[in-house]
Amino acid sequence: MYTYNEIMNQAEKLEKTKEIVQAQTFNDAEVDITLFTGCGTSFYLAIAAARYYQSATGEIAVAVPASELFLHKDTHILANKKYNLIGISRSGTTSEIIMALEHLKGDTNIQSMAVTCNGNTPMANAADEVIALDHISEKSVVMTQSFSNMLYALQLYAAKKSNRSDLMNQLEEIPALVKVALENGEPLKQVTEDKNKTRFIFLGSGAYNGLAKEATLKLKEMTQTECESYSNLEFRHGPISIVDNETVIILFTQKETQNFDQALIKDIQKLGGFVVVIGVASEQLEADVIIKLSDNLDDLNRLVEVVPYFQLLAYQRAIFKGFDPDKPRNLTQVVNLS
Known part of the structure; x- marks a missing residue:
């Protein structure tokens, strides 16, 4: 493919x-x-x-x-x-x-x-x-x-x-770190191959908000899955109302957001949501799945290291649901206004 x-x-x-x-x-x-x-x-x-x-x-x-x-x-x-x-x-x-x-x-x-x-x-x-x-x-x-x-x-x-x-x-370390990330997508199958998980929400703040939006688009393009994206703490202001036991939250954590992220994770879990954390997670951080990244880069410099995880998530979900990722519905490679 x-x-x-x-x-x-x-x-x-x-x-x-x-x-x-x-x-x-x-x-x-x-x-x-x-x-x-x-x-x-x-x-x-x-x-x-x-x-x-x-x-x-x-x-x-x-x-x-x-x-x-x-x-x-x-x-x-x-x-x-x-x-x-x-x-x-x-x-x-x-x-x-x-x-x-x-x-x-x-x-x-x-x-x-x-x-x-x-x-x-x-x-x-x-x-x-x-x-x-x-x-x-x-x-x-x-x-x-x-x-x-x-x-x-x-x-x-x-x-x-x-x-x-x-x-x-x-x-300069990014290519090597991306190579490692591409070999570490197995934990994502806990949600991508679960038929009871139907709603996906990506949370990212700062520069990671752009990644959260792109992660949402990848999942929509490949699988037509219902999904949304928000800035981490903005999720509390209304959108958290849709969380239930069919909801998966993928949260991109950063060193400067971790203290707030833990409380948010607990709130989501109380409502039945399943939380996947990707980032430099402290030993104290708790979630349903934690994909812990190495601590040798600043969060802003590791943006590209995070990208393979949400791309693999979308791909895995597409295969599980029987979609062909090479032929997304209603899309072409180049969009031209007529």
């Missing part, structure tokens, strides 16, 4: 991505705001990348769906601010990305960069700079290794822009 193979060979692809980005030089012109944009998976990637970039560089970074930039330009672009617009698209042919770049073309306060897995495309040609990951050539409809590699590329880009060797040193 294309989808399975593209999930499982991510580690070697990440090594190549690292080489490509580390060898590049980038525009060092000062801007006021770095604006990350994309559609679907690429927008969720933009959310995580923007929050990482702001933390790494100390500069303002935001994420906006590509369509918003031509539908509601004035609510996102200020004439008296300078922008670096970073457009993200696996194919480089996504309609809304190209429309956004064309709509903003000629604005002297905007410079642009394309991040794509196809460097010979209209999107790449329309941007001032390009990170082209041409070694990523997915045959599957759903984005898997393209997501992890473009996110990794943008983290490496942020580390280079900030001139922070501490970040770069940690990011």
